[in-house]
Amino acid sequence: MSIRVTVDIVLFAIAKDRLQVLLVERGKAPFLGCWAIPGGFVRESESLEEAALRELAEETGVRDHAVEQLAAFGDPGRDPRGRVVTVAHYALLPSDRVTLCAGTDAAAARFFPVSDLPSLAFDHGRIVSHALARLRARVVDLGFRLLPAHFTLGELQRVHEAILGSALDKRNFRRRIAQLGTLRALRSFRTEGASRPARLYTWQRSR
């Protein structure tokens, strides 16, 4: 009996101005019927990142998404079936692709706000906490990946606020983002309801 290796993925998205995590309802034991983050066993011929991408695609239909490694979790006893070491990853889903997430593999899959997660299978609660801490620490670098290619500064600020869980000052926020130098103004605007249209921006390669 040897150690088995899995990958798990914390998939973040923004919906209704709140930060959400994709959970799947487990269709088999252990933790049958429990919510968990998507994941599965690593195959012999694929890298860890490829395995994470494959599982993400299988369970959510999302393809070609950058994933980043978070950490390995391997305490004995974390999986009642035996010794399983998982390499956890996280990924960010742009809000224009959230609806594509009809699960193909899992019994059920839906997004939950991070502020209102159910209790999770295995040690997945701990994994999500780690991923959230990482996302918060790197919000400036990662925030825009939760948005479509073109977005307004108001949308970006709401994403940051959803990630950090606190309100930000609009002028300080814009100054900070502007001096990163990674934002490029477009010629077009987004008109949303009954108010002044907002300029659209896109991200350049870093510096």
Added chain:
Amino acid sequence: MSIRVTVDIVLFAIAKDRLQVLLVERGKAPFLGCWAIPGGFVRESESLEEAALRELAEETGVRDHAVEQLAAFGDPGRDPRGRVVTVAHYALLPSDRVTLCAGTDAAAARFFPVSDLPSLAFDHGRIVSHALARLRARVVDLGFRLLPAHFTLGELQRVHEAILGSALDKRNFRRRIAQLGTLRALRSFRTEGASRPARLYTWQRSR
């Protein structure tokens, strides 16, 4: 044939005012005779961290040392024997314990300056690069762990300089360290050669 799991450890130390990494000479194939970082297979009943501590103790005689997880490395082909995923860790050895490092397990073990490493077995070169980047990013939190419990500010500054590979301004360095609030002055001094004795300090619990 399934995936096997190892842990590897990048053990840092300071010697001759230079940052060093412990390498062991491999006593068996693959990479027989090559230098590598210490590591080995994870046992069924131990956590990843316990495995890293055990390997560190077996190969270096160093016990009870804090290790931190770095990342998992698992590309297919990184080990010619088959599919092996390693969970890399790093640890910091205080300079008063460097001489304890007579290897008990490996054919040979010695420290190499990070600026002058030989080419390493497997993907260990990449692992050491990651560990070094992590250490540099967290030098303020971690630097003192490369020193004995009592140390002078000059010693601490030389440790930071060895880690960062660049000279630091003495006054700015002392101000920055002082305002962390984690340093406590002792009543004693260290007299080193023919110069003014330097006050000794120790670290308090954070804040």
Added chain:
DNA sequence: GAAATAGTGTCTGTTAGACACTATCAG
């Protein structure tokens, strides 16, 4: 013109870098 969101500048306190001299010890 009311409602809604976009967009914009200043002041202030803190932080980080550049920079040079005096103090204390052994010999």
Added chain:
DNA sequence: CTGATAGTGTCTAACAGACACTATTTC
């Protein structure tokens, strides 16, 4: 008194937080 390292303060530029009003659109 020489050599060696310890120890100390100021000025300046960049950055971060607090804070309020005008602009543009729809209805």
